[in-house]
Amino acid sequence: MRYYSLNRQSPAVSFREAVVQGQAPDGGLYFPESIPRLPESFWQRIEDLDDAEIAWRIMAPYVGADFSETVLRRILEETLSFPLPVVPVTERISVLELFHGPTLAFKDVGARFMSRCLSHFARGLERRVVVLVATSGDTGGAVANSFFGVPGTEVVVLYPSGKVSAVQERQIAALGGNVHALKVAGDFDACQALVKKAFADAELRSRVYLTSANSINVARWLPQQLYYALAWKQWPQKEAPPVVSVPSGNFGNIGAGLLLQRSGLPVPQFVAACNANDAVPRFLETGVLPRRASVATLSNAMDVADPSNFVRLLALFQNDPAQLREVLAATRTSDAETRATIRRVAAETGYVLDPHTAVAWQGLEQVLAPGQHGLVLSTAHPVKFPEVVAEETGAPVPCPAIVEDLMKASLQPRHLEAAYEPLRALLSELA
Numbered sequence: 431m432r433y434y435s436l437n438r439q440s441p442a443v444s445f446r447e448a449v450v451q452g453q454a455p456d457g458g459l460y461f462p463e464s465i466p467r468l469p470e471s472f473w474q475r476i477e478d479l480d481d482a483e484i485a486w487r488i489m490a491p492y493v494g495a496d497f498s499e500t501v502l503r504r505i506l507e508e509t510l511s512f513p514l515p516v517v518p519v520t521e522r523i524s525v526l527e528l529f530h531g532p533t534l535a536f537k538d539v540g541a542r543f544m545s546r547c548l549s550h551f552a553r554g555l556e557r558r559v560v561v562l563v564a565t566s567g568d569t570g571g572a573v574a575n576s577f578f579g580v581p582g583t584e585v586v587v588l589y590p591s592g593k594v595s596a597v598q599e600r601q602i603a604a605l606g607g608n609v610h611a612l613k614v615a616g617d618f619d620a621c622q623a624l625v626k627k628a629f630a631d632a633e634l635r636s637r638v639y640l641t642s643a644n645s646i647n648v649a650r651w652l653p654q655q656l657y658y659a660l661a662w663k664q665w666p667q668k669e670a671p672p673v674v675s676v677p678s679g680n681f682g683n684i685g686a687g688l689l690l691q692r693s694g695l696p697v698p699q700f701v702a703a704c705n706a707n708d709a710v711p712r713f714l715e716t717g718v719l720p721r722r723a724s725v726a727t728l729s730n731a732m733d734v735a736d737p738s739n740f741v742r743l744l745a746l747f748q749n750d751p752a753q754l755r756e757v758l759a760a761t762r763t764s765d766a767e768t769r770a771t772i773r774r775v776a777a778e779t780g781y782v783l784d785p786h787t788a789v790a791w792q793g794l795e796q797v798l799a800p801g802q803h804g805l806v807l808s809t810a811h812p813v814k815f816p817e818v819v820a821e822e823t824g825a826p827v828p829c830p831a832i833v834e835d836l837m838k839a840s841l842q843p844r845h846l847e848a849a850y851e852p853l854r855a856l857l858s859e860l861a
């Protein structure tokens with residue numbers, strides 16, 4: 431498979447080059463030149479295949495040329511090392527739980543796949559790849575955990591001192607080894623500015639093999655298709671496919687679902703569930719993507735004003751809002767509605783939603799027609815938002831063993847003033 435830049439000002443590249451570069455030199459996102467079609471029999475008899483085989487059938491056309499079959503199968507097995515269960519909650523609505531990974535974040539799947547791809551590519555470089563990320567919370571943990579102990583890689587995570595939760599800080603700063611946690615005396619924007627400075631430092635980059643684990647990277651984007659395929663495998667009524675509702679921020683996850691629909695996934699309708707950051711609902715209403723600042727909400731991983739993957743959705747639908755609207759509804763849910771949904775679902779069913787999943791649940795309810803069934807993607811474990819959830823359900827959120835163990839781990843961050851030179855020195859040392 432070749433990947434072209436959606437800005438069309440840079441040459442097409444292989445999967446390997448797209449992963450290593452992250453973004454095309456013209457600033458565009460990479461997009462596959464063709465979309466593979468899987469046969470009807472694959473979708474109809476998906477229950478007969480094991481998860482590893484399903485993953486291989488979907489991913490091989492995208493990455494096959496850059497890996498041997500053995501290597502790709504091993505990478506996929508390591509990527510999917512935890513369950514992704516579909517849990518029926520009401521008669522009409524089921525939840526696909528994507529939060530059983532090592533950092534309880536759905537981003538674990540994409541980050542694990544990317545780390546193993548980079549490790550494989552690093553072997554040909556005879557130099558270590560240094561992954562540099564700034565985080566306001568979840569991404570840092572998923573990336574740090576995914577690269578931890580992966581040969582040929584060093585990870586540097588910058589996070590703002592006092593601005594991440596206790597669980598998040600431990601996910602970043604309790605690992606050690608090839609994971610270097612930098613606690614920055616400054617806010618997230620200060621962290622982000624330092625990272626940008628490093629990527630713009632041509633002299634540094636001539637010596638250090640620096641890459642970002644950004645969510646627009648094709649190695650993080652493409653494996654998210656597997657959520658939808660593995661959900662379809664578990665879906666009990668193949669003759670009545672669900673409406674699939676996805677909590678959306680940068681639109682990578684839902685973009686992967688729509689991509690798999692092009693490969694034949696028999697799901698006719700998706701919901702892009704948004705919080706008060708409603709650029710895409712507005713686009714579907716008006717045909718214009720509004721430019722405005724992001725708004726802080728309870729579902730903070732979706733507080734995105736200008737969703738970076740939305741250009742990929744447009745590319746899938748020939749930049750035509752009318753075509754997009756046939757398959758995709760976009761909803762908006764306020765914080766008050768998010769809280770009310772957590773409260774109501776817990777009271778009526780006993781099932782506990784985190785705020786992101788509650789946004790998707792409420793969005794689904796807005797569009798679900800009588801007689802239709804729905805599937806809500808759950809992107810975070812409720813334990814990550816214990817205060818809000820407990821306020822609405824009236825009970826503390828049970829703590830999974832993985833979090834209890836984490837809270838016992840000791841922290842080992844390096845402290846960094848919000849200045850570039852110390853970061854530059856560390857990056858030079860790691861190369």
Ligand SMILES: *Cc1c(COP(=O)(O)O)cnc(C)c1O
Nearest residue numbers: 678679680681682683731809810
């Ligand atoms: C990243 C994230 C999202 C948004 O996913 P996108 O692919 O950016 O749309 C939703 N929920 C949680 C918990 C996340 O971490």
